[in-house]
Structure formats: structure tokens, C-alpha cells
Amino acid sequence: MAKEKCEICGEELRRGFMDKIVGTRVKIKDGGSNKFYFVCPVCQKEHGNGLKAKLKG
Numbered sequence: 001m002a003k004e005k006c007e008i009c010g011e012e013l014r015r016g017f018m019d020k021i022v023g024t025r026v027k028i029k030d031g032g033s034n035k036f037y038f039v040c041p042v043c044q045k046e047h048g049n050g051l052k053a054k055l056k057g
Ligand SMILES: [Zn+2]
Pocket: 006, 007, 008, 009, 010, 011, 039, 040, 041, 042, 043, 044
């Protein structure tokens, strides 16, 4: 099974209750489709509202 990594820092994401990923999944529109990125809690906290802009790079 593939392990999800934080899109920003590359840290492997841990799994918590019910095997749910600890962190957040960010949805970004890319043309006509949506792309999903996983971000760890640390980066989520650090970038806050700028998270999407950071992911678009
Ligand atoms: Zn991170």
C-alpha cells in the first residue's frame, strides 16, 4: 500500500483513528479537474490560509 507523504515537507503521514490520515487533504482545481494533496499538521499550521498558494508553487 502506498504511503501518503506531505506535499510540502515530504514527511510520511501518520494514521490515526480508523486508519484515517493525520493531517489534511487539500483540493485544488487544476483546469477542469481537481487534484488532491496531502499535508501534514505541521505544514498546515505553518501555512494556514496560504496553503493552496504554497501547493500551486
Ligand atoms: Zn509537512
